[in-house]
Amino acid sequence: MKRVDLILSERELDPVLQAIDQAGCSGYTVMRHVTGRGPRGAVSENMEFSGLGANAHVIVFCAPELLEPLRSSLRPLLRYYGGVGFVSDAEPL
Template identity: 30%
Template structure:
């Protein structure tokens, strides 16, 4: 196992491609993407059914080294500032196989 930083990013689904582009621009090519994510936040529970899928949330799970963490955060910060969302960082262990 190796120590990594686990980044969980929750944003509106319409920002999905911008997040992917920003990750690719800093050579992050591996991540997990959960679609159709719901929750309760500052604006209550979003009613995605009323407006279609473009108002749903998605969650990205990204693993990176501690040395690369600041680069990833700075790539994602403009999206969070512009559109909102949530970003969590925690320590994790990557099981090599």
């Protein structure tokens, strides 16, 4: 099983969630209003409140054979809108 973690602007969630569905992944988890610090600096409380800098964390678990279709559909969106994505192995409990 693969785990895909995406951090992106909340404003861009809809096309990303559609891409996940189109890749054939059966589900995802979305956590809104995540804050933190990355290469572009920190997301402040003021940015989060206004919605201008609010980010979302999307977690997808998928079968290994779905990773390439998922990657192919997400890469152009992350390049265009911004955001990051990471893949790791996941093992059920």
